[in-house]
Amino acid sequence: MCGITGCVLKEGPAAPLIHESLKRLEYRGYDSCGEATVDGGRLYIKKDRGTIDEVHRRLNLDDLPGRLGIGHTRWATHGAPTRVNAHPHVDCDMQIAVVHNGIIENFAELRMELEELGHKFRSKTDTEVVPHLVEEYMRNGMDFVDACREAIKRLRGSYALAILHAGESRIVCARRESPLVLGVGEDGVYFASDIPAFLPYTNRVVFIEDGEMVVVTEEGYEIRRISDWTPIERRPQLIEWSVEMAERRGYPHFMLKEIHEQPACLRNTLRLREEYLELMTKFLDRAEELFLVACGTSYHACLAASYLFSKLACKSSHPVIASEFIQNYGRALGIGSTILAVSQSGETADTLSAVAYARDKAATILGITNVVGSTLTRLARVYICQQSGPEIGVAATKTYTSQLSVLTQLAIRLGMVRGKIGHVEGEELVDWLWRIPGKVEEVLASQEGRVMELARKYAGSERFLFFGGGINLATAMEGRLKLLEISYIPSLAYARVEDYLLGFVDGATTAVFVCPNTNSGKRLIDDMTLIRDYGVSILALVEEGDDEVHEVADEVIELPHMPLEELTPIPYIVPLQLLAYYISVERGLNPDKPRNLAKSVTVK
Ligand code: G6P
Secondary structure (H helix, E strand, O other): OOEEEEEEEOOOOOHHHHHHHHHHOHHHOOOEEEEEEEEOOEEEEEEEEOOHHHHHHHHOOOOOOOOEEEEEEEOOOOOOOOOOOOOOEEOOOOOEEEEEEEEEOOHHHHHHHHHHOOOOOOOOOOOOHHHHHHHHHHHOOOOHHHHHHHHHHOOOEEEEEEEEEOOOOOEEEEEEEOOOEEEEOOOEEEEEOOHHHOOOOOOEEEEOOOOEEEEEOOOOEEEEEOOOOOEEOOOOEEOOOOHHHHHOOOOOOHHHHHHHOHHHHHHHHOOOOHHHHHHHHHHHHHOOEEEEEEOHHHHHHHHHHHHHHHHHHOOOOEEEEHHHHHHHHHHHOOOOEEEEEEEOOOOOHHHHHHHHHHHHOOOEEEEEEOOOOOHHHHHOOEEEEOOOOOOOOOOOOHHHHHHHHHHHHHHHHHHHHOOOOOHHHHHHHHHHHHHHHHHHHHHHHHHHHHHHHHHHHHOOOOEEEEEEOOOHHHHHHHHHHHHHHHHOOOEEEEOOOOHHHHHOOOOOEEEEEEEOOOHHHHHHHHHHHHHHOOOOEEEEEEEOOOHHHHHHOOEEEEEOOOOOHHHOHHHHHHHHHHHHHHHHHHOOOOOOOOOOOOOOOOOO
16 A cells, blocks of 8 residues: 655645645555656656655655645555655656556566667566656657556556656546545645545545546646546535544544455455465475464464465465464474464564574575565565555454465465366466455445444453354454454354353353354354353354354354355454454444554564
8 A cells, every 4th residue: 555645736836735745644655755746847856765754854855846746655565665666756758757556467568568669667666667658658649648548548457646747737647446536725736545635725525436537737627537538527525524534534443444445455465466476386385394473363364374275275384373483393493394474564573583583494484464674574585565555453454354365365376386276266266366355345335234233232241252163263263352452351262162161151151153154164053052052142154145043143244155165264354353343442442552552563
């Protein structure tokens, strides 16, 4: 996730305003940033790695001349956070500057085509193809706006783009899947990935839709559909949010906002670069002995991965909580060992100690993280960035489902490489993975109200038990962790109802069963009946239309059909994240700021 912004003002310098807007978008990314403005037919650019404050201290982002410009704050996904990879990116002649949020899937082929035509690239980013494409079309005689349109038509993937030209007093923006909004003020027109960027200057907002391009001038804006160039009339609407509320896009807490961001984050994980997935699959395949090492939520992703690797690829692995690793597995490590460390922050002290120890023992280190440039990315032989964007809520939500998505993709590839999954089956599975973001959207749309109702009803429970069999043991454990982290209600998670649990349950206990329509799910029906006799309230996550569970459970939350148990953990965790969130709110707590917990535990 990155943030883009910019403006065309009637008067006065744009740069200080863009700088302020970037500060308000910093929650979208903060490993590097930059600005470009136009004045007197010249393009001015400043950019560097570091937070906005650091870059401003070094370069002064406020003294670029001109009344129009663009800005970017980055969260690296393609290419390390370095000065050359920071946005804006320019064409060969430094006439065109571009900022971008999203992932251009076909950038490699476009880059090759443009290099053959003589274009010189400076960065490793996918974005840089855009200024060169526009330049190419302009060289062939098109005017700026037509060239932008033709260039944008060539892009596959996701983007919110802003394009500036040294000889123009207008800026072209476009959107597909990544957010883009305009702000229409008295002093000019603003645009950004998100409303807080320009909210102090105007609250008159126009939302740009997928497949639309906008030409922004000091007087106004013209929206057109890119495909057939139809003009689109859309009037500004008034936004009554405070800046603080707008940063959470109107959600009362970051955690809820991030739960709702999951469909978009999951789509990002499906656009990972082939070569990284391929390379990591190769290392996983060759591993004589494979350890999956992580803490907390990331450990639950590892636990799910051990089922995925085993069931889809017949590859056994050991999921280990990082703090347990050195003591218990250290002596066994050697050149044949491979450690796949999973850490959204890439900085968790226990995970890094395990990794450093294993590296000293000549083990191969692989990493999955959300932060390019984190210590884990420096220690790993190969790493994959899970592309979730910064997560502010302390309780991990979107980073967990993104990790699951990356790990499922790896398991499918591993299965294919090892000859355990045929081509057709592999393609079907990947096809299903692409449907998961839509399924999560369905779950959010259809079940959130229901979960709120249940949270109200069960928030007073004295204890919770979570049950999930097969791969959904990870779902049960993660559901329990969410509730513990933000509601402090004593909770346990198990695969099945064990007899000794019956000794302390009663009417003040709520049991949550993760029951997809699979063998492991069905096995839980008897357990439900058993525990219900002790007065426990039964809440079950079931596939829609599954009447068998309906009869036994007190309450059900319905989930869409998934063809395979291995694909259920992503949609099934979503209602449990919501349940923890709404119970926390019901109990008058702040889910964004759990007691005694920090986002990243960097000390042991
Ligand atoms: C700590 C936190 C957990 C978090 C875990 C892993 O244990 O309390 O909430 O899930 O670290 O964090 P990571 O950044 O490594 O994924």
